[in-house]
Amino acid sequence: MATITNIxxxxxKSSYHRLDPAHLKRRHxxxxxxxxxxxxxxxxxxxxxxxxxxxxxxxxxxxxxxTNLTLEVFLDKEQINPDGRTxxxxxxxGNYRQIARNxxxxxxxxxxxxxxxxxxQLNKLLSRGVDVQIxxxxxxxxxxxxxxxxxxxxxxxxxxxxxxGSISRNTPSDRRQLxxxxxxxxxxxxxxxxxxxxxxxxxFRFGASSQPETSGLRVAIIGSFFMMLIVIVLxxxxxxxxxxxxxxxxxKNWITDIIEVNINNLAAVPSIVFGLLxxxxxxxxxxxxxxxxxxxxxxxxxxxxxxxxxxxxxxIRAVPPSIREAAFGVGASKMQTLFHHTMPLAFxxxxxxxxxxxxxxxxxxxxxxxxxxxxxxxxxxxxxLDPSTALPVQIYMxxxxxxxxxxxRTAGATIVLLAFLIIMNAVAIILRRYFERRW
Amino acid sequence: xxxxxxxxxxxxxxxxxxxxxxAKAVAKINSxxxxxxxxxxxxxxxxxxATIPALFATLVLSAATHYTIDVIIKTDxxxxxxxxSKSKQAVIMGQVRFLSNKIKNxxxxxxxxxxxxxxxxxxxxxxxxxxxxxxxxxxxxxxxxLESLSFWIIIGVxxxxxxxxxxxxxxxxxxxLKARIFVETTMxxxxxxxxxxxxxxxxxxxxxxxxxxxxxxxRVSLDNFYLGTVWDPxxxxxxxxxxxxxxxxxxxxxGTFYISFVALVIAVPIGLYAAIYLSEYASSSxxxxxxxxxxxxxxxxxxxxxxxxxxxxxxxxxxxxxxVGLNISSTSVLTAGMVMGIMIxxxxxxLSDDIISAIPQSLREGSYGLGAxxxxxxxxxxxPAALPGIVGAVLLAASRAIGETMIVVLAAGIAANLTxxxxxxxxxxxxxxxxxxxxxxxxxxxxxxxxxxxxLTLFVVTLMLxxxxxxxxxxxxxxxD
Numbered sequence: 065m066a067t068i069t070n071i072x073x074x075x076x077k078s079s080y081h082r083l084d085p086a087h088l089k090r091r092h093x094x095x096x097x098x099x100x101x102x103x104x105x106x107x108x109x110x111x112x113x114x115x116x117x118x119x120x121x122x123x124x125x126x127x128x129x130x131t132n133l134t135l136e137v138f139l140d141k142e143q144i145n146p147d148g149r150t151x152x153x154x155x156x157x158g159n160y161r162q163i164a165r166n167x168x169x170x171x172x173x174x175x176x177x178x179x180x181x182x183x184x185q186l187n188k189l190l191s192r193g194v195d196v197q198i199x200x201x202x203x204x205x206x207x208x209x210x211x212x213x214x215x216x217x218x219x220x221x222x223x224x225x226x227x228x229g230s231i232s233r234n235t236p237s238d239r240r241q242l243x244x245x246x247x248x249x250x251x252x253x254x255x256x257x258x259x260x261x262x263x264x265x266x267x268f269r270f271g272a273s274s275q276p277e278t279s280g281l282r283v284a285i286i287g288s289f290f291m292m293l294i295v296i297v298l299x300x301x302x303x304x305x306x307x308x309x310x311x312x313x314x315x316k317n318w319i320t321d322i323i324e325v326n327i328n329n330l331a332a333v334p335s336i337v338f339g340l341l342x343x344x345x346x347x348x349x350x351x352x353x354x355x356x357x358x359x360x361x362x363x364x365x366x367x368x369x370x371x372x373x374x375x376x377x378x379x380i381r382a383v384p385p386s387i388r389e390a391a392f393g394v395g396a397s398k399m400q401t402l403f404h405h406t407m408p409l410a411f412x413x414x415x416x417x418x419x420x421x422x423x424x425x426x427x428x429x430x431x432x433x434x435x436x437x438x439x440x441x442x443x444x445x446x447x448x449l450d451p452s453t454a455l456p457v458q459i460y461m462x463x464x465x466x467x468x469x470x471x472x473r474t475a476g477a478t479i480v481l482l483a484f485l486i487i488m489n490a491v492a493i494i495l496r497r498y499f500e501r502r503w
Numbered sequence: 504x505x506x507x508x509x510x511x512x513x514x515x516x517x518x519x520x521x522x523x524x525x526a527k528a529v530a531k532i533n534s535x536x537x538x539x540x541x542x543x544x545x546x547x548x549x550x551x552x553a554t555i556p557a558l559f560a561t562l563v564l565s566a567a568t569h570y571t572i573d574v575i576i577k578t579d580x581x582x583x584x585x586x587x588s589k590s591k592q593a594v595i596m597g598q599v600r601f602l603s604n605k606i607k608n609x610x611x612x613x614x615x616x617x618x619x620x621x622x623x624x625x626x627x628x629x630x631x632x633x634x635x636x637x638x639x640x641x642x643x644x645x646x647x648x649l650e651s652l653s654f655w656i657i658i659g660v661x662x663x664x665x666x667x668x669x670x671x672x673x674x675x676x677x678x679x680l681k682a683r684i685f686v687e688t689t690m691x692x693x694x695x696x697x698x699x700x701x702x703x704x705x706x707x708x709x710x711x712x713x714x715x716x717x718x719x720x721x722r723v724s725l726d727n728f729y730l731g732t733v734w735d736p737x738x739x740x741x742x743x744x745x746x747x748x749x750x751x752x753x754x755x756x757x758g759t760f761y762i763s764f765v766a767l768v769i770a771v772p773i774g775l776y777a778a779i780y781l782s783e784y785a786s787s788s789x790x791x792x793x794x795x796x797x798x799x800x801x802x803x804x805x806x807x808x809x810x811x812x813x814x815x816x817x818x819x820x821x822x823x824x825x826x827v828g829l830n831i832s833s834t835s836v837l838t839a840g841m842v843m844g845i846m847i848x849x850x851x852x853x854l855s856d857d858i859i860s861a862i863p864q865s866l867r868e869g870s871y872g873l874g875a876x877x878x879x880x881x882x883x884x885x886x887p888a889a890l891p892g893i894v895g896a897v898l899l900a901a902s903r904a905i906g907e908t909m910i911v912v913l914a915a916g917i918a919a920n921l922t923x924x925x926x927x928x929x930x931x932x933x934x935x936x937x938x939x940x941x942x943x944x945x946x947x948x949x950x951x952x953x954x955x956x957x958x959l960t961l962f963v964v965t966l967m968l969x970x971x972x973x974x975x976x977x978x979x980x981x982x983x984d
Binding site: 399459482 | 597600683687690691693694695697698699700701702704705707708711712714715772773774775776777779780781783784793796797799800802803804805806807808809810811813814815845848849852876877878879881882899902903905906907908909912913933936937940941954955958961962965966969970973
């Protein structure tokens with residue numbers, strides 16, 4: 065406004081009509097400045113988004129591939145059940161690791177017993193989980209004992225990293241996780257077709273493990289699934305009911321004002337404080353087990369509740385009053401109007417709000433750390449009371465683990481989490497498009 | 504428990520059908536008297552009587568039996584076990600429950616002794632290696648049989664409540680019964696209870712955090728906590744009973760504010776300019792394309808930002824700093840602050856966008872009419888009018904930044920430094936809450952309770968920021984509506 069006043073207050077009549085060109089140029093420059101810096105700000109924001117996504121996909125795509133090794137395994141009777149018994153306990157106790165190692169020695173052309181130093185080097189090509197893989201194979205089919213069979217097993221994490229190129233061939237041998245001798249063996253196996261890369265089902269099938277190649281997201285995915293289920297079962301009915309009461313029935317007095325302010329503020333309470341609540345109320349006072357997905361689900365429910373309530377209230381408010389008045393006019397009670405007319409019309413908004421709340425809950429990490437979901441859980445939980453973890457917590461645990469091989473897994477887990485979120489968001493958008501109604 | 508609830512759902516369905524049938528019969532008999540409520544409401548009336556009292560009975564009984572069983576099991580423990588601390592007993596109870604679950608799943612509590620059960624558990628490789636002391640197996644065995652007993656008691660009592668409720672309700676069905684009124688009142692009570700839960704959550708937060716904090720402040724004085732400059736909680740090992748450690752809050756507060764400040768320095772200008780461009784300059788097609796993209800940034804979970812900071816951004820800053828001769832540690836104020844800034848950009852931009860869009864068009868047109876350019880209108884008209892709202896948005900963003908956890912846990916470091924250097928690592932309130940509470944904890948030690956005192960402070964600070972921000976935004980909004 066100052067520029068305009070300046071012109072108006074200009075002393076001579078001539079300059080009032082003829083604008084000063086330098087002044088005009090300055091005004092145009094300022095125009096250009098605003099436009100450009102606004103555009104730049106948006107570009108910066110979007111480029112940050114691209115940076116994050118690319119860096120994670122770049123680091124993580126290889127986690128979906130895994131190097132496997134086809135071993136010609138001689139299932140030696142001596143190592144499994146010399147006494148010929150085939151009950152579960154005997155079969156469990158077989159020395160499958162030795163079987164796998166012997167097969168590897170043979171496959172690389174060594175006699176039965178290479179020198180100890182060489183054996184040590186050779187053993188490091190196989191994953192630590194190789195005995196479990198062969199054992200499970202034998203357990204599912206005990207008649208194969210004594211035969212020689214081709215079984216695909218996991219290669220060691222270092223071999224995997226070498227095959228994917230994250231351990232470089234050009235690094236000097238003493239600073240490389242695989243020495244020259246091992247690289248030679250890997251090349252030999254690779255050339256013979258025994259070593260190959262395959263889709264990494266293990267990422268979804270394994271639980272926690274200290275070895276990157278045998279650790280997976282199974283426990284985390286099941287835990288997150290339980291939590292989402294609990295949030296849906298609890299937060300949706302409670303949130304919708306609370307919203308319906310506050311919007312349609314609540315008298316305007318100080319109590320409802322408090323509830324109102326309360327809900328708005330709950331939505332902005334730092335998530336970690338909800339974790340403290342969960343720890344002290346659900347675990348310490350009620351006595352629910354630590355590390356259980358039930359407690360996680362309850363905490364996430366409390367966090368999601370305000371989101372669901374706010375979304376539901378907004379969509380109930382968007383239903384025009386004429387609908388209600390028509391229902392009252394034909395003699396419906398307040399409750400009938402709500403459940404027969406208003407709610408069905410508000411449903412799409414409730415649905416989108418709920419999915420947005422679920423998306424937040426699925427990505428939430430901090431409160432879950434407080435209630436002990438940071439746990440080393442090997443077996444998949446079968447009920448919400450069993451120890452478990454959650455997807456984002458698993459990412460946190462892998463991200464902070466010292467082992468270098470976990471970086472790739474972490475990025476892979478991040479991609480899985482993002483994929484779930486994208487799917488849920490897409491569902492929300494499609495539902496909104498499908499149900500959208502303009503009054 | 505879950506099974507009982509499922510049974511109740513089925514039973515409720517049956518009760519509904521029975522109620523409808525009964526009401527139809529009653530209506531037929533009294534065909535001269537008009538029914539007060541529709542048939543459906545009589546069904547629901549029976550459903551409510553058959554399920555809700557029974558549900559309460561189940562809840563109360565489950566809690567009661569659970570508690571009683573624990574007491575019974577604990578009195579059977581050997582004397583030396585009963586004298587252990589509470590948390591150690593809890594660990595033992597955890598073992599007992601685990602084994603008891605396995606025993607129940609294998610149905611071992613019937614007709615065999617605890618010794619035999621132990622052998623079977625070993626054979627099934629539930630117990631691997633050394634078996635726990637025999638009293639634990641005995642307790643687990645007893646636990647399993649008591650649990651199965653209590654299960655049948657609960658089922659029986661629930662069934663009885665349900666049946667009696669249904670019969671009473673069926674007997675009361677008659678034309679004058681105000682079934683609809685009853686059903687609607689019950690629903691109303693349900694709705695009110697649901698909205699009270701939100702309040703209970705707040706009371707729960709304040710109550711639980713406050714009680715533990717008071718507990719903490721009985722051991723560490725208020726001024727030691729809030730005015731201390733050294734954070735060194737010294738996890739006391741079992742043998743030493745010397746110092747409790749120092750709980751100086753100031754380094755954490757400083758770290759929190761410093762990182763939030765860096766985040767706001769990044770997010771406020773970018774977010775604000777983005778909002779101005781989106782609402783004043785952008786064509787509607789560009790807006791449709793850019794706005795959702797920016798909002799994706801808000802939808803990314805913070806753990807992913809944290810991972811990005813740890814794995815890409817931190818090392819990148821460190822290398823970039825090394826090139827120009829700066830020594831930037833890979834977890835630093837700058838790393839955490841900048842990544843947090845990225846996270847807040849969409850928050851800032853969509854809040855400001857809402858505020859700028861809410862300014863009446865007439866103000867803009869008045870300004871254009873006087874010959875002002877767009878940028879002059881923005882600077883002289885729109886920004887002053889939107890200023891209170893923008894201040895509110897900045898405050899909300901600040902409260903977001905202060906309460907943010909995962910980014911700082913992964914990117915800010917854990918050393919409680921009081922430093923001005925943005926290239927060094929500092930720590931925040933949230934990081935310390937996490938590090939005090941993960942891992943094995945002995946409740947009731949100042950180390951654990953400190954987390955609650957920190958949580959209380961965090962809650963109060965963010966609450967005040969939010970209330971003040973909402974107050975500013977609301978007061979400003981009323982001017983134009």
